[in-house]
Amino acid sequence: MRDILNVFKFEFMTVLRRRSFILGLILVPLIPSLLLGVLNLINQDESQSVEEVIIQEVGSPLPIGVVDQANVIKEYPEWLTQGRLVPLESEADAREKTAAGQLQGFYVIEPDYLETGNMRFIKPQISMITELLQQDVLKDLINYNLLGADQERFMRFMNPANFTFEYLNPETADTRDQSNAGTYWVPYAVTMFFYMIIVISSGLMLSAVTKDKENKTIEILLTSARPLHLFIGKILAFGLLSLLQMVVWFGTLVLLVDMGKTSLPFLQNISIPTSVLWASVPFYIAGFLLYGSLMAGMGAVAPNLREGNQSTFVLSLPLIFTILSINQLIETPFSSFTTFMTLFPFTSPVVMLTRLSVGPVPAWQLIASIALLVSTVLIVIHGVANLFSSQYLLSGQKIKIGLFLRTVFIGHPRA
């Protein structure tokens, strides 16, 4: 027990004092926080949208002229142009007003526009942002007029369908509110976040074990502590470190989403369900213990970090498969496939959080998932403990994936 505590303390403090860890812990949440702060400053005047502020701040308040030689624009409704586009009689007139500083520039809609779509934009200088915004207004104006200057028809053109979905097979029903983009992006972000943090933190276990080999301290350690104690001390230390990292990063993400609603309108319909918050800790811990143990086992049999890294791809396959299936998981949360992925211990640490961010998960699935996950973690830890023997730790031989998996999941006589 004393050895486990000593290993834990050393590994924990060594990483905690590492500049790269501290920077990662602080900078990852700090950068989006600063960006949000800047947006908040820009958006202090609540009557203006960000788009308007950008136009005001970086662009010119001057309108853009339109010389319609094709005669396609009959009306310039104020509700659409908001004074940004003004009609002009001739190109000469437009050039004169532009030269006089009364216009940013002007569009010339060519006489053969209806056949070719050609138009020119004459301007005195480059202004990328305002040009893009004004071009959108011009396109909308042309669409409006091509549709017979009928506001109702134009609005339908802009939003041609409001779908409601009915599913013949309730298992494959997508129960999300599909008019709210947040119902897709929140589960997507949650899935990516937990995928990445489990991969990153379990990778630390690989380097923690191979480090002892590469620094050639392993033989001294083996005459001071039992291999199993070294393993337990390390996994506890890195487990706590990665939990700290997860809580800081995920906590910041949740706070930013909440605080950003005032300055970023697209966040207004986004919320991270509280069930994800409370489930994130046990599922993350179990996920780390599962993948962290496997990576530690790989570190025990790998002669160095490079070879260990090359072999971790096989171990990460279930998580990679989760990412490849992300659309299916979000869109069909009650399908057999998603239920399987929710229960399968090698995908459940991520998929359960995906599911909870889509909507409620049946209680039996929650219980079964955590029970299977914990059982698998115990089996894997027991199996990896077999790899933490002197024979493997002191061996410089190449990794044999088959032997590794057999030892972890079936067992192997100790050296």
Next chain:
Amino acid sequence: MATIIVDKIAKSFGATQAVKDVSFEVHPGEIFGLLGPNGSGKTTSIRVILDIYQPDSGSVTILDGPMTNEKLNYIGYIPEERGLYQDVPLDRCLTYLATLKGLTEDQIKERLPKYLAKFDLTEHAKKKAKELSKGMQQKGQLIAALIHDPEIIIIDEPFSALDPINTQLVKDLLIEQRNAGKTIVMCTHQMNQVEQLCDRLVLIDHGQVLLQGELSEIRNRFSTNEVIIDALNPLPEKLNGVSRIEKLNGAYRLSPQEGLSSHELLNELVTQGIKLNSFEVAVPTLDEIFIKVVKESGGTDE
């Protein structure tokens, strides 16, 4: 009573028999040399002693019984492949290794500065191992092996990477530990160091013991009764009582006839009017014994 008793240990790795029927004892207050060519089974034997490997057969008795977790704290070990955490300051690394050997923080605070001063490392204590020279790292590892005041010190190639000054420092340290009653097992290829330090030794090759005993007794065992003389005048081709004369660099190696002792040979030479500057019995060096024994046993892969 022996501190370490190795009794007919054997250890195989797959089809390779690394050690077979190796037995020896090491006593308190002695420096014991564990010698052998590369790949002879020395490291495996040490790992079996340290309970890193379980022997296939045979047994090891440490401090009157089998190895336990507690007894690991009575051992200071410096393996052949040694190292320190490269990205960790030396004092933190040594503190960690000392805590694993059961020292409390107070004990470490008291002992570490003394050892750092003794090995001239005080001003380098806050440096990371990668910023230290090889010799300094070697001294750091010696501190890690000694700071918990172990009863048994097992050290593989103690003088590698050390300059003459630090070699002397380590020699003095080993002698100091021996005089303090500690049991020291030393593996090295440097036979001159073995001759200077070891009280007894065992020579193994291909996993088997070829030779063991006290250093002086082994030398006598391999003594050929030959003498080396430095004569004032050139020797004649034949001398009474001498079966063979070999000219060396400025001296002669004489093989006495069978039954003739070195004292009797000296008398013969004087009687024959040979004027001598020096006369010494040719005791074989450990290097010569090592090479002779290993070659006779079937040679080495090196």
